[in-house]
Amino acid sequence: MIFDSLDVSYGNMWGSQQGTTHPDPMPRAVAARRHAAGMEYAVLLSARERPLALVEYWPRRMWRMYLFDDRSWRMQMIDLKPHSAGMLLAHRNTRWQFSNEQEHASWNWDVQETTTVSADGQVEVSSEFGGPLGALHALAAGSSGARVRRFVTAVESFLCSVPEFGDWQVFAPFLAQQGHESARSVVLRDVSVDEGSGPLRATGIDQLFSPGACDTPDGPAAVDLVDAGLLRITSGQLAVSDPGWSGETPRTVAVPPGEFPVTLSLLRTARGVDVAAARVTLLDIPPREWEMALLPDEDLGLLGEGQFYGVGVDTGTAAFMDATRTVIEDQLDDELFMPLDSHLAVELPSTEHEPNLIAFRAGMGDGAYPVWIGRTDDGQVGCVVVDFQLHSADGGE
Secondary structure, rough: OOEEEEEEEEOOOOOOOOOOOOEEEOOOOHHHHHHHOOOOOEEEEEEOOOEEEEEEEEEHEOOOEEEOOOOOOOOEEEEEEEEEEOOOEEEEEEEEEEOOHHHHOOOOOOOOEEEOOOOEEEEEEEEEOOOHHHHHHHHHHHHOOOEEEEEEEHHHHHEEEEEOOOOOOHHHHHHHOOEEEEEEEEEEEEEEEEEOOOOOOOOOHHOOOOOOOEEEEEEEEEEEEEEEEEEEOOOEEEEEEOOOOOOOOEEEEEHHHHHHHOEEEEEEOOOOOEEEEEEEEEEOOOOOOOOOOEOOOOHHHHHHOOOOEEEEOOOOOEEEEEEEEEEHHHHHHHHOOOHHHHOOEEEEEOOOOOOOEEEOOOOOOEEEEEEEEEOOOOOOOEEEEEEOOOOOOOOOO
């Protein structure tokens, strides 16, 4: 294909998955903010409605490019890393060969050739063979396993400029490796993406805590509310986290010291009973507005349509606790995880004047879930809710 223009669209990284379009596109402005913040995103370069390259921006100024052929098959992957001032080194270039469309769809390649380049021009080319056609390649090469070649060359032929955001012509020369030749000048055209309503909003929180019948994507269900006990806060900081995942930074909310009721919203369906949401009520006043609980370095402007920052769950369990509450990992199995096999919530008690911890099953299990702060008319924290997104309503805020 000969091209004189490229259509440019943005989205989340998805190159490791099959496909030729962004499954989750984002506006250019969001991608630009993510680039400035050093956060990952993806750029799709297309011509005549055919994908030519997907370029992913990774943290630490790393880039990955997937190249497509005229059939829109993903046939090549190039990893680029910083080399010298203003330059990137294509330090790993992997190509695949497939015998037919079915083999490509199931990612059963016949030949995988990987070229690795060091910063001083040392090159290694490794060929691996698989499948019936790959066996023929191996036989012709005189080897039943991988074949490796090594040589030294000028590293300049593997360098390209570090692109400023939007300067995607930098990657156009790579397209020739899949037979796509550019005209003398290439015009970039941004594909318009609806800004939408932006990041996830706290819709339907009231419905989560309204007992009675409701509809879900899986059919009719019922909401029941369960009292999970009183949470004791002593430091003025309420934390929401997975009590068994020490690597996760808890989300904290400034609240007054005291004891506050914890309520679970249970969703009963034909499949069983799951915890749909959990709430700490600090004031018996309906919230006027909701805001997402954020860590200090999180920016809502970096989120695309319907995205959120949330509490990470790696043990199927979430908890409300005082930010100063410590958890002894050796006691978690006996005192928390095993009891949660037969209970929806478990309290890890403390002495009379020390903070306790109330843990509960996290919806359908591991993942990330939004934490919402409900504020009253005068800005006070009225409640804190973690929504496990089992049946969030479509109503307004």
